[in-house]
Amino acid sequence: MHQDYSPPPELLEFFERYACYYIVGHKEPDGDCVGSQLALASFLRRRGKDAVLISAGPFTRTEIASYEGSFSPRIAGAPAVGSAAVVLDCSSLKRAGDAALGLESLPLAFIDHHASGEDEGGLRFVVPSAPAVTCLVQALIEAFGDKPSREEAELLLFGLCTDTGFFRHLDERSAPAFAMTARLVEAGASPKRAFSMMNGGKPFASRKLMAELLSKAEALYGGRLILTWMGLEEQRRYGLVGRDSDMLYQLIMTVEGVEAAVVIRQEKPGECTVGFRSRELVDVAAIAAQFGGGGHRLAAGLHLYGELEQVKASVIEAFKPVFTDAQSGVK
Ligand SMILES: [Mn+2]
Structure with a gap:
């Protein structure tokens, strides 16, 4: 088992503890944000949790437009009893825009790979050396002794390819990311499909x-x-x-x-x-x-x-x- 971006034990406890998770990303989402949110939601649902996907959008990028229907712009009413919120691909609720409304008082976890971003409290799994948040979500799934499903693997690969410019931005220190990619491909993700998802369909x-x-x-x-x-x-x-x-x-x-x-x-x-x-x-x-x-x-x-x-x-x-x-x- 290669665990290159190990999540802290408190984060594993966090994902055991609650019945429902609001999964929030930043405004103007990209493939890494959307792919991480969707893969994490799918994983949590497989573990018997409720997961609600929230994003302020807009979903103007062609490669993510088809996912818009899986997201709500904000929570409807008060948060469910026994719920928590996870913020992906940014380290502050501010970057989530209106998607964060009503979630401020919940137990929070931030999973991010950006170096900037002030500490707003909550649990933080922030790894600036990770090329994409999808790597951290994959590490989380693997830390539970599980593997991404085929659909999750596709989403995680899509996010990783987005943030690395299809691996162009990775240098000689990126063996861990390639090892993780190999496991995604083993799980059924196709680099060829990820490439056409990212680059096809432009007007x-x-x-x-x-x-x-x-x-x-x-x-x-x-x-x-x-x-x-x-x-x-x-x-x-x-x-x-x-x-x-x-x-x-x-x-x-x-x-x-x-x-x-x-x-x-x-x-x-x-x-x-x-x-x-x-x-x-x-x-x-x-x-x-x-x-x-x-x-x-x-x-x-x-x-x-x-x-x-x-x-x-x-x-x-x-x-x-x-x-x-x-x-x-x-x-
Ligand atoms: Mn990212």
Whole structure:
């Protein structure tokens, strides 16, 4: 038995103790969040527990859209007697948005792999070295001496592939993740199916949008930062379905000499989201944190109030110290 991300014994007790679990993820869920939530719910139900899936959504990403029906936007009425809440893929109830309403007073457990996130109390199984939360859910299932069912294995593999860019982001320290993946495949998960779930089914317009975002991208700081943006006008023209930032970052990060990529999206007047990717040297979580955002060293994001032009200017400014210090040598 290889247990590489061992959950604390209190967490196993936590999953024995209650009759009903509310399983919550972060706003704007992704494959890791949704896959972990669904796999954990299925596992708990197999153990005779009630599990209620809650997510604030939206389920705009094409690869998770079909799961929306399994989730409620928030709990209906008061929480059930003898219930507890589990928060996945984030370490604070705040990140869950309205999905957390009414759950604050319940016994809480957080299962997460993000380094940022303040300690809000409750049980915490937070492992920043885990490439996806699905690894921690799989470790939990295995710690109970069980194996994921075929359906759970598919969901866990889907989440792992989402957060690792189909294993592209994993380095030489990732043998544990590959060993865990082998067990998922043994349980019936198909990498081929996971790949088409992640990358298929995109609307034609979303590819046109990608072309537009690439064609107006700007290379800054001698090409070490590449930035592009999407305004309300593009949203109107191409719609929101199939927005596919992973593919966009992937294309940008293939450019010679690039160290970091930024994509700014105006969500509505006066509100933007900003996504960051780094190749290796730049800690983009630290840059996002300056604006109240968070994430990982090589992938981070934030939500910001402000018009696109202002946001763009301040984000570019935030990279200045990074690209003008001794480490880079070039102005
Ligand atoms: Mn994740």
